[in-house]
Amino acid sequence: MGKTRYGIVLFVLLLLPPIRLGMESIMIVHMLIQLPLLILAGWLTGDVVVRKFYDVWDRWNGNGIPGIILVFFITLFWMFPRTLDEALTYNSMEFLKFISLPFVGLLLRGSWEKLHTLGKTFIYLNYLSMFGLFAWLYIDSPIQICNNYLETQQKVLGWGMLFITVLMILSIIHYVFTDHSKENVT
Amino acid sequence: MNSMVRKEERKANKHVASYLVIGGIVIGLMMIFGILMLLQQGGVFDVGPALFYQFLTIHGTGMVGAAALAAAAIMYYFLRQYVDLTPEIFVTNLWLFLVGVVMVIIGVFSFEYASAWTFLYPLPALSAGAWGTLGAILYLGGMLVLGTGFVLFYIDAGRAIIKKYGSLGKGLGWDILSGKRPVDKAPPKAVIASTMVIIVNTTALIAGTVVIIMNMIHVVNPAFTFDPLLAKNLTYAFGHIFANAIIYMGVIAVYEILPRYAKRKWGVSKAFLVAWNMSTFFTLLIYTHHLLMDPSMPKWALIMAQILSYSNGLPVLVITAYGALMLVYKSGIKWDLASGLAFLSMLGWTLGVVPAIVDATIVVNHVMHNTKWVPGHFHMYMGLGAVVMLFAFMYFLAKEDSGIKENWLDKFGLTCYTISFLGISGSFLVSGAISTPRRWATHIPDWMGPAVFGGVSGVLALLASTIFIFHFTRYMALRNKMGSESYEKKLA
Amino acid sequence: MRKNWRNKVAILLSVFAGLLLLYIGTDGFRAFTAESARTYQLMKEKPVFPEVTLEDSNNRIYPFSDFEGKYVMLTFIYTACADVCPKLGMNLAEVYEQVPSEFIGENIVFLSISFDPKRDDPATLDKYRTYFGSDGETWRMARIPDQTELDRLLEEFGVIVIPDDYGNFTHNSAFYLVDKNGVLQEVMDYTKIDKAADTVISMVEEEAGD
Numbered sequence: 007m008g009k010t011r012y013g014i015v016l017f018v019l020l021l022l023p024p025i026r027l028g029m030e031s032i033m034i035v036h037m038l039i040q041l042p043l044l045i046l047a048g049w050l051t052g053d054v055v056v057r058k059f060y061d062v063w064d065r066w067n068g069n070g071i072p073g074i075i076l077v078f079f080i081t082l083f084w085m086f087p088r089t090l091d092e093a094l095t096y097n098s099m100e101f102l103k104f105i106s107l108p109f110v111g112l113l114l115r116g117s118w119e120k121l122h123t124l125g126k127t128f129i130y131l132n133y134l135s136m137f138g139l140f141a142w143l144y145i146d147s148p149i150q151i152c153n154n155y156l157e158t159q160q161k162v163l164g165w166g167m168l169f170i171t172v173l174m175i176l177s178i179i180h181y182v183f184t185d186h187s188k189e190n191v192t
Numbered sequence: 193m194n195s196m197v198r199k200e201e202r203k204a205n206k207h208v209a210s211y212l213v214i215g216g217i218v219i220g221l222m223m224i225f226g227i228l229m230l231l232q233q234g235g236v237f238d239v240g241p242a243l244f245y246q247f248l249t250i251h252g253t254g255m256v257g258a259a260a261l262a263a264a265a266i267m268y269y270f271l272r273q274y275v276d277l278t279p280e281i282f283v284t285n286l287w288l289f290l291v292g293v294v295m296v297i298i299g300v301f302s303f304e305y306a307s308a309w310t311f312l313y314p315l316p317a318l319s320a321g322a323w324g325t326l327g328a329i330l331y332l333g334g335m336l337v338l339g340t341g342f343v344l345f346y347i348d349a350g351r352a353i354i355k356k357y358g359s360l361g362k363g364l365g366w367d368i369l370s371g372k373r374p375v376d377k378a379p380p381k382a383v384i385a386s387t388m389v390i391i392v393n394t395t396a397l398i399a400g401t402v403v404i405i406m407n408m409i410h411v412v413n414p415a416f417t418f419d420p421l422l423a424k425n426l427t428y429a430f431g432h433i434f435a436n437a438i439i440y441m442g443v444i445a446v447y448e449i450l451p452r453y454a455k456r457k458w459g460v461s462k463a464f465l466v467a468w469n470m471s472t473f474f475t476l477l478i479y480t481h482h483l484l485m486d487p488s489m490p491k492w493a494l495i496m497a498q499i500l501s502y503s504n505g506l507p508v509l510v511i512t513a514y515g516a517l518m519l520v521y522k523s524g525i526k527w528d529l530a531s532g533l534a535f536l537s538m539l540g541w542t543l544g545v546v547p548a549i550v551d552a553t554i555v556v557n558h559v560m561h562n563t564k565w566v567p568g569h570f571h572m573y574m575g576l577g578a579v580v581m582l583f584a585f586m587y588f589l590a591k592e593d594s595g596i597k598e599n600w601l602d603k604f605g606l607t608c609y610t611i612s613f614l615g616i617s618g619s620f621l622v623s624g625a626i627s628t629p630r631r632w633a634t635h636i637p638d639w640m641g642p643a644v645f646g647g648v649s650g651v652l653a654l655l656a657s658t659i660f661i662f663h664f665t666r667y668m669a670l671r672n673k674m675g676s677e678s679y680e681k682k683l684a
Numbered sequence: 685m686r687k688n689w690r691n692k693v694a695i696l697l698s699v700f701a702g703l704l705l706l707y708i709g710t711d712g713f714r715a716f717t718a719e720s721a722r723t724y725q726l727m728k729e730k731p732v733f734p735e736v737t738l739e740d741s742n743n744r745i746y747p748f749s750d751f752e753g754k755y756v757m758l759t760f761i762y763t764a765c766a767d768v769c770p771k772l773g774m775n776l777a778e779v780y781e782q783v784p785s786e787f788i789g790e791n792i793v794f795l796s797i798s799f800d801p802k803r804d805d806p807a808t809l810d811k812y813r814t815y816f817g818s819d820g821e822t823w824r825m826a827r828i829p830d831q832t833e834l835d836r837l838l839e840e841f842g843v844i845v846i847p848d849d850y851g852n853f854t855h856n857s858a859f860y861l862v863d864k865n866g867v868l869q870e871v872m873d874y875t876k877i878d879k880a881a882d883t884v885i886s887m888v889e890e891e892a893g894d
């Protein structure tokens with residue numbers, strides 16, 4: 007399967023020390039590029055896994071809710087300044103990062119499609135407010151939140167998150183105000 | 193097929209009734225706190241400032257929460273006649289509401305947390321000693337749980353409207369305004385109003401979530417400090433808009449009840465659509481204004497913004513009040529409690545806006561703004577407007593669903609309620625005019641008179657509300673007794 | 685319905701697992717930043733002030749153990765610092781003001797330690813101290829000339845100092861209260877002046893009362 011291969015290649019690339027350390031040296035790249043790419047790697051490989059364990063998966067995660075809850079908590083966990091910080095300081099945290107985020111991608115692959123519009127929208131709005139919150143936190147905090155990054159880097163990350171928040175707002179506005187009468191909304 | 197539909201309807205009515213009765217009882221209880229506050233301010237007894245602020249917090253949060261809950265039931269009841277809502281979500285919202293309320297109450301009383309319901313940052317943490325971190329967390333967490341329930345409810349309603357009408361824009365009649373479709377193809381008024389509420393309240397709740405979590409972080413971790421102005425603006429935006437939306441949900445009852453009684457059609461006109469779109473737009477504009485507000489803005493902009501934030505509902509009010517008058521005028525309408533209360537609510541809403549506009553125009557020189565003039569204005573339009581719509585709907589539902597009869601007591605309740613709420617809000621306005629500050633636990637002797645008067649009126653209001661709620665519980669008992677068989681017979 | 689029970693169990697399990705992850709990851713919802721985790725850890729460990737040699741603004745050289753028998757209220761600064769340190773100094777001055785004068789010098793001394801020994805020689809410190817009304821005696825400003833000693837102290841007290849390209853440092857800030865035996869007692873938020881003063885006064889009073 008092409009997708010799976012891409013996923014694995016991506017994961018290996020991210021593991022390579024020069025790439026890994028390079029990305030982690032800049033806060034915004036660490037959080038907004040490395041972490042999402044890890045999730046993407048998991049998502050790409052997810053197909054195979056989900057298909058392989060289809061029965062189990064369907065029984066325990068039939069409506070996608072358990073999966074998405076885990077996704078939510080794990081990603082929230084990785085948005086904390088502290089976890090980001092500790093991934094640089096402790097190898098165990100770094101290890102956890104490289105395991106848990108591809109796992110998130112996998113869960114996402116097997117859960118998102120199963121959610122109804124209601125669930126999807128709810129999760130979407132949750133992330134929207136989370137990004138808004140963290141943007142505010144990183145931009146506005148008068149103290150240095152991360153010990154491994156300078157305050158200026160923290161601000162850059164904040165603006166990056168604000169950018170994402172604004173994009174998310176625009177896209178939901180676009181969604182609710184364009185015509186869907188010809189589609190089958192569930 | 194019919195029996196299936198009816199069974200479902202019966203179940204839906206039951207849920208709606210649960211919402212209303214819970215909302216009504218909570219409103220009644222909160223009135224007690226309101227009375228206690230006024231008596232404290234009037235010097236009748238002295239419970240001390242700490243307890244006063246607990247009362248204030250619980251009264252403000254409880255009233256807004258309970259009224260919003262009951263109003264959501266109105267929205268659900270009528271909206272589901274046009275679009276496909278999910279009953280499970282409606283029930284979930286009720287449960288989350290109850291859980292949230294319990295958390296809020298425990299937070300306020302057991303841990304002595306009382307920052308007043310708009311929990312202005314950095315209040316919750318500053319007095320951490322007195323209130324206790326746990327209390328603050330429970331209170332804020334309770335608000336989050338409440339908010340989650342409402343968000344789910346609005347998402348579901350939005351989804352259903354998009355499914356039926358294509359988009360929220362169409363729910364607000366944009367394709368009619370742009371001339372693509374004729375006016376008689378406009379969505380029903382319940383859909384238009386619901387769409388507006390979905391848009392503004394989802395936005396308000398998201399902003400609210402952000403501030404609440406921010407406050408929680410600050411409570412746990414005081415080293416995190418945030419721009420207090422932004423926090424305050426977000427909080428106000430959240431509180432104002434959420435509270436205002438109560439009336440936009442409640443007014444659906446007026447739209448649906450009055451035409452039935454007047455036996456006339458109350459059609460959607462282009463002006464009606466324009467009004468609702470304007471109010472939606474103004475309400476959202478308040479956010480941007482709150483977000484960007486800074487003291488260096490030119491004065492005219494500040495005045496405009498101020499007027500806007502008080503009168504964002506004006507277009508809707510004008511079109512609705514005018515429509516209601518035209519509808520009733522010489523229609524030979526049959527007056528009973530439902531129609532009478534529905535009509536009263538329009539009067540109350542209109543009356544309540546007048547002091548708001550007075551306030552908005554002179555607020556710039558800071559004479560009235562932090563006086564009891566402000567609670568005067570919102571008690572008038574909440575107490576005589578929004579809450580009356582809730583009671584009107586209770587009587588309407590009771591009659592629709594069980595044919596229960598009203599008696600002289602209910603009529604007495606109507607009179608009593610009207611007079612007493614005029615008394616309460618009047619006393620607030622008088623206090624404001626003599627410069628009594630709001631949110632003060634103790635008043636100097638000059639200020640005590642109106643407070644005592646308000647307290648006595650409050651007792652009457654409580655009495656009247658008890659009558660209304662008593663009637664409603666009688667209906668609920670009746671429909672429980674009626675097996676589904678006799679119910680079918682009645683309908684047949 | 686029957687098919688659904690696994691799904692329901694899974695929902696509960698995932699909520700539980702998620703909360704557990706957050707709980708563990710934040711020391712029980714207490715520490716969301718490495719900084720607060722550090723403070724939390726410090727308060728638990730209560731490290732002892734390591735043996736270091738100070739050189740103060742009056743050119744005096746002495747070991748830290750000279751302060752034995754007195755409380756020491758500490759901060760870490762560098763004089764070229766333009767943002768946090770002046771604030772830190774100002775706030776410390778306010779705490780200093782609040783402590784009753786009979787305790788000052790007797791039961792407690794104030795000490796600002798520079799972590800930039802190259803630039804902060806005694807002359808620089810002597811000038812710097814005047815900005816905050818420090819008398820150089822009951823509130824001293826000192827550097828630790830020996831870099832290894834300095835590093836050890838910073839390590840023990842969890843002070844993180846990152847030099848940047850322009851000769852500045854990014855560092856974390858707090859008030860530290862060390863007791864008579866050199867044991868760290870409190871790490872306090874330097875923005876909460878009154879709270880810090882209350883803590884300091886009550887500790888010293890309790891001590892003086894014995």
Ligand code: HEM
Pocket residue numbers: 223224225226227229230248249251252253255256259308309310564567571574575579616629630631632646647649650651653654
């Ligand atoms: C018997 C009826 C009522 C009485 C006696 C009453 C009394 C009071 C009093 C004394 C205050 C504090 C005023 C101050 O000094 O600032 C207050 C505040 C408030 N009331 Fe009422 N009230 C009543 C009904 C209502 C209703 C029906 C609502 C809304 C649905 C409501 C919503 C509020 C709100 C939002 C506040 C502001 C709380 C704050 O400042 O944080 N009240 N009320």
